[in-house]
Amino acid sequence: MFKLLKKNMRFTFASLIILGILSLSYCDQNNSDTADSNTKNSNTAYIQKGKTIASATFATLSGNLQKAMKEGGVPNAIKYCNLNASPLVDSLSQVYKAEIRRTSLKVRNPKNKPTTKELQQLEKYQKSMEAGEALKPLVQEIIPGTIAFYAPIHVMPLCEKCHGKAGETLKEEDYQVIQQHYPEDKATGYASGDLRGMWSISFKK
Template sequence: MIQRTFYLLSILLITISCNSSFSEKEKEEYRVKGKEIAEASFLALSTQLTEQMKAGGPAQAIPFCNQKAMPITNELSDKFKATIKRTSNNLRNPDNAPSKRESEILADFQKMKMDGKQLSPIVELDANNKKHFYAPIILKANCLVCHGKLNETVNIKTDSIIKSLYPNDKATGYAEGDLRGIWSITFKNK
């Protein structure tokens, strides 16, 4: 009886460990999917934000971002059957606070950037068998109007609009090419 129980437990453990493996082929599939989702999300957000900037500058774009960025991301999450998040150690919106793992990824990317290493997306499987994709968000020149340095690329008026909508804002002081944060995409299990 003990031998049979041990045998069944061994088969169960082997089955569980086999089911939670993540092959290189699967990693590449999810890397491609993750890039596609991050690019589509960036395009959707940046296109609409650019339209708002053209229509009314930061005075129109910042409130738009405050009210619409999360709903846009949530719509895309539904479309792609994944949870899409932008996060950073220097938050503008506290609802985007990083998880423990996201903080580790951010720290790793920051160290790699400081060491002059190439930043590449990371795909991994967590303890609950969920697949995750993390990719760096590198600041572009046109983002500096709202994320740059005060009195250099961010003027006082823009800063006051940001502070009125995001009283605890930490998302300024950047230069072009800085690591702004990460895309964190969690795929829903099929």
């Protein structure tokens, strides 16, 4: 019992650290030259809301991922990188009345393929990344009354175990298991620091 408590506390603590790191790296605010101050204020509020949802979702996912990896390696942890398979992420989207997605130029699950608007933003992030610029979260009114929040997702060392270079950071036998589940997988070859994709979180104004 005590052991279990200790374990849970460790994960809660890890999530807090991650939240802290995320909020630090998300410090930059979006500024539009043409926006009047009212729009700016509401944009800031929407960006804040998006960041809160992304941080909470990430903390949930990565806590589960790390626990499952420790218990049974990559084959055991595969299902924990799927937002739709997480009841906690599901309740987060209900609490915030938001659609929570992650997408990428190279997806593992075809369901995460970018929409036309997402693709445009992913390409912008990719270009900025190549130009050595800082990538900032931003918001857009995608359809009247609906706000989309976008924020970059970077690769960390933990991610390489499933998204790294096959035969190197991503073990060959793990890669085979991943391919069995995701025959159309394109999400490998990444190194720590790379742009993996982005959050796409939408909610009503």
